[in-house]
Amino acid sequence: MYFKHFFLKIFSQIRSLLLIFLNIFEKSETRLYPEENLRLSSRYRGRIILTCTPNGEERCVACGLCAAVCPVGCIALEKTEQKNGRWFSKFFRINFSRCIFCGLCEEACPTAAIQLIPDVELGDFKRKNLIYEKNNLLISGTGKKKKYDYYVFSGVTLKNVSMGKKLHRKNKIDIKSLLP
Ligand code: SF4
Ligand code: SF4
Numbered sequence: 178m179y180f181k182h183f184f185l186k187i188f189s190q191i192r193s194l195l196l197i198f199l200n201i202f203e204k205s206e207t208r209l210y211p212e213e214n215l216r217l218s219s220r221y222r223g224r225i226i227l228t229c230t231p232n233g234e235e236r237c238v239a240c241g242l243c244a245a246v247c248p249v250g251c252i253a254l255e256k257t258e259q260k261n262g263r264w265f266s267k268f269f270r271i272n273f274s275r276c277i278f279c280g281l282c283e284e285a286c287p288t289a290a291i292q293l294i295p296d297v298e299l300g301d302f303k304r305k306n307l308i309y310e311k312n313n314l315l316i317s318g319t320g321k322k323k324k325y326d327y328y329v330f331s332g333v334t335l336k337n338v339s340m341g342k343k344l345h346r347k348n349k350i351d352i353k354s355l356l357p
Contacts, residue, residue, distance in 0.1 A: 221295035228320035236290035239266040243282035251275040288327035
């Protein structure tokens, strides 16, 4: 029994050395970050942004669904309204020190305003610096959904603005066609 264990251990050592020797000639997987950029998938769930419509209007209508669905409660916002009736957020705050990057806020958002992007460089020495306000989150671009404008697709009309009317009438949905 003693000799059996002894030879098994010797065999295990030789096998490990052999595997190390074979892998010496393999291509290294080590990335010299931060000198070398990380290669993240475009669907990677990293930093959160707020996007705008193709017309440059804020997409967020302050419905609060993202805050309601967030499992850690790290989103805070308040709704306000423009003169034409369009809703937007008075303030929008995300506490990244609590965010777990689950992506549920993005799933819940009806306007595609909130999006997670492949950026992981959020580290900071002070926790309060991880509280991002609207001006830190809002970008002027559309993000992943290039042509999406919630007001146009939903057919919502605003005072003195004809947005949504045309498209809504042209692509009127026949709800009966959805019945089984
Ligand atoms: S990614 Fe998840 S945890 Fe982070 S804000 Fe969105 S819902 Fe909350
Ligand atoms: S980001 Fe989306 S889900 Fe969150 S409040 Fe704005 S519109 Fe609603």
